[in-house]
Amino acid sequence: MPVEQQAIISVSGNVVQCQGAWTLSNLKDLERHIERLRWPEDHEVVCDVEGVTAMDTGGALLLQRIDNDLVRRGKAVAVRGLKPEFTELVRLVQAKARLNHASPAQQAGWEKFPLLPSVKIGTDGIIRALAFLGETTVAIGRSLLRPRLIRWRTMLRVVEFDGVRALPITGLLTFLVGVVIAYQGAEQLRKFGTNIFIVDLVGISLLREIAPLIVAILIAGRSGSAYAAEIGTMKVTEELDAVRTLGISPINLLVLPRTFALVLTLPLLTVYADVLGVFGGMLIASGQLNVSFAEFLDRFDEAVAVRHFLIGLAKAPFFAVIIALVGCYQGFQIRGGVDDVGRHTTISVVQSIFLVIVFDAICSVVTSWWDL
Amino acid sequence: MPVTAPAGAPVIEVSHVSTKFGQAVVHKDVSLTIHQGEVFAIAGGNGCGKSTLLREILGLMTPASGTIRLFGVDSRRLDVSNGGAIHRRFGVMFQHGALFSSLTLADNVAVPLREHTNLHPRLIREIVEVKIAMVGLPPDSAGKYPNELSGGMRRRAALARAIVMDPELVFLDEPTAGLDPIIAAGFDDLVLSLKMHLGLTVVMVTHDLDSLWRISTRVAVLGDGRVLGVGTMQELSQSEDPLIREYFHGPRGRAAHEQAMWNQRGRETSFA
Numbered sequence: 001m002p003v004e005q006q007a008i009i010s011v012s013g014n015v016v017q018c019q020g021a022w023t024l025s026n027l028k029d030l031e032r033h034i035e036r037l038r039w040p041e042d043h044e045v046v047c048d049v050e051g052v053t054a055m056d057t058g059g060a061l062l063l064q065r066i067d068n069d070l071v072r073r074g075k076a077v078a079v080r081g082l083k084p085e086f087t088e089l090v091r092l093v094q095a096k097a098r099l100n101h102a103s104p105a106q107q108a109g110w111e112k113f114p115l116l117p118s119v120k121i122g123t124d125g126i127i128r129a130l131a132f133l134g135e136t137t138v139a140i141g142r143s144l145l146r147p148r149l150i151r152w153r154t155m156l157r158v159v160e161f162d163g164v165r166a167l168p169i170t171g172l173l174t175f176l177v178g179v180v181i182a183y184q185g186a187e188q189l190r191k192f193g194t195n196i197f198i199v200d201l202v203g204i205s206l207l208r209e210i211a212p213l214i215v216a217i218l219i220a221g222r223s224g225s226a227y228a229a230e231i232g233t234m235k236v237t238e239e240l241d242a243v244r245t246l247g248i249s250p251i252n253l254l255v256l257p258r259t260f261a262l263v264l265t266l267p268l269l270t271v272y273a274d275v276l277g278v279f280g281g282m283l284i285a286s287g288q289l290n291v292s293f294a295e296f297l298d299r300f301d302e303a304v305a306v307r308h309f310l311i312g313l314a315k316a317p318f319f320a321v322i323i324a325l326v327g328c329y330q331g332f333q334i335r336g337g338v339d340d341v342g343r344h345t346t347i348s349v350v351q352s353i354f355l356v357i358v359f360d361a362i363c364s365v366v367t368s369w370w371d372l
Numbered sequence: 373m374p375v376t377a378p379a380g381a382p383v384i385e386v387s388h389v390s391t392k393f394g395q396a397v398v399h400k401d402v403s404l405t406i407h408q409g410e411v412f413a414i415a416g417g418n419g420c421g422k423s424t425l426l427r428e429i430l431g432l433m434t435p436a437s438g439t440i441r442l443f444g445v446d447s448r449r450l451d452v453s454n455g456g457a458i459h460r461r462f463g464v465m466f467q468h469g470a471l472f473s474s475l476t477l478a479d480n481v482a483v484p485l486r487e488h489t490n491l492h493p494r495l496i497r498e499i500v501e502v503k504i505a506m507v508g509l510p511p512d513s514a515g516k517y518p519n520e521l522s523g524g525m526r527r528r529a530a531l532a533r534a535i536v537m538d539p540e541l542v543f544l545d546e547p548t549a550g551l552d553p554i555i556a557a558g559f560d561d562l563v564l565s566l567k568m569h570l571g572l573t574v575v576m577v578t579h580d581l582d583s584l585w586r587i588s589t590r591v592a593v594l595g596d597g598r599v600l601g602v603g604t605m606q607e608l609s610q611s612e613d614p615l616i617r618e619y620f621h622g623p624r625g626r627a628a629h630e631q632a633m634w635n636q637r638g639r640e641t642s643f644a
Contacts, residue, residue: 024538027489028490028492031491031495056538057499057502057503058495058499058538061495061502088568088569089569089570092502092505092506093502096502096505096506335519337474337518338473338474339474340473
């Protein structure tokens with residue numbers, strides 16, 4: 001390699017000879033060389049940099065470091081032959097070094113861990129959540145008393161995005177779950193020759209538990225996360241502040257339409273999911289267990305009481321409230337920047353699914369107490 | 373059109389570029405050459421395609437037709453997959469800083485060094501500290517996150533990140549927009565001093581008539597989808613083109629011009 005493309009340092013007598021391009025791409029090797037170098041024994045050292053053809057900030061810093069090293073060893077250093085175009089840079093770096101000595105406090109910035117301000121499960125978080133819940137409850141009450149206040153247009157848009165457009169995926173998923181349950185049940189029922197009980201199995205489990213749960217989990221992932229991200233981004237871009245200064249309550253504008261829309265949509269989606277799930281079970285029953293569609297529906301009528309359907313349906317609005325409020329709440333919790341949006345979106349999904357399942361478990365316990 | 377002969381070799385060559393957004397024509401046949409060592413400003417009214425041109429030069433957008441060469445390389449081939457060999461030679465300061473919000477200021481500035489070099493962490497840290505000092509940020513701001521910084525500080529931090537690799541060329545997108553006049557003037561000084569110390573070529577997109585007068589060596593005025601004029605501010609202010617006249621001789625343009633003249637006279641008399 002020609003001298004111009006590498007950075008060279010060598011010691012001869014009391015002269016430290018610097019040559020070549022002291023630029024970023026060469027500094028790694030240069031730094032290693034400097035560490036291994038044996039400095040001259042003499043008291044007076046000359047640092048000859050006439051051969052340095054190029055120098056950037058990194059190079060200037062290394063030159064400065066050599067100088068410091070030598071001075072610390074009690075030597076007198078004279079730098080010779082620095083090209084005029086580099087003097088300004090070297091002077092800047094020296095000025096910086098002095099500043100550095102003057103204020104060791106600045107190092108703090110480097111040692112500071114990027115302590116995530118998340119997961120504050122302190123009283124602080126609980127109070128904020130309760131405040132949000134209270135504020136929303138009041139707003140809901142107020143707009144129920146005066147339905148004119150409800151933003152129907154926004155609400156319908158949410159119904160379209162989170163309800164109508166979710167039809168294919170919810171339908172497909174519950175259909176498949178119906179198929180899976182029927183398949184697994186078929187194995188066992190055939191052993192006992194009680195094929196017809198497939199209807200009870202599919203009907204009750206789907207209508208009462210699985211269809212509402214699948215729909216809720218799906219909507220939590222699909223819409224709850226979107227609420228958190230939307231509101232969070234609005235916060236980051238100061239749109240929320242704009243809303244407030246326009247004298248509009250963000251809760252009225254953003255939370256209520258979403259909550260109402262989901263409360264309306266989720267039961268409808270659940271009914272739709274019930275139908276497709278049972279249809280999936282019905283297909284397998286006729287294929288695997290010789291239970292024809294007519295027999296299946298006959299049995300369905302007598303085996304599956306209406307209360308199973310109603311219990312499943314009754315849970316849906318509560319799931320909707322949980323999903324909408326958790327999503328919106330997490331959106332409002334976003335401070336600062338872009339990474340916060342991602343984190344709170346994730347939290348919103350995890351929390352809402354968690355709460356949905358906890359609520360479902362409580363419902364199961366309560367309904368079994370009441371023998372429903 | 374009077375064109376001053378610029379000194380250095382061409383760094384950016386824009387030839388016959390036209391751009392369309394759907395039906396809307398942004399540029400029709402725009403040609404520019406920017407030379408080494410210049411402080412080249414791209415000016416023009418809102419929506420005249422200044423920022424679009426900048427994005428095209430940077431290879432973030434492709435023009436409908438025409439070619440743009442950056443250091444002699446077609447900007448359509450500015451590929452990041454080859455390790456960004458060309459990207460190391462320029463730095464960009466975006467209008468709102470575009471600092472990574474998950475990183476501290478110091479880590480933000482260190483990103484290019486960590487990605488493109490294999491330097492020892494200690495040296496990276498020293499380089500970053502020098503750059504932070506160079507752009508005039510206090511040392512204790514190094515550990516702060518972007519959302520803890522003011523607009524002006526964010527702008528400076530973005531500049532520090534743009535120059536951390538000691539590039540030959542720096543792009544500034546509206547460097548003084550939204551800054552108070554004192555900080556804006558300080559930013560102009562900063563750009564001038566960095567240009568002097570690091571031998572930078574500066575390309576900036578700006579509306580700021582004061583900084584056009586103070587720091588630009590040449591200005592291109594865009595409007596109506598084409599280059600209305602290229603030259604020093606002095607030359608442009610004498611232009612006959614109605615759109616340029618409107619731009620430079622409106623009330624603000626005149627005030628900035630008078631201020632610039634006054635500054636110059638002040639300098640001359642103090643030298644006398």
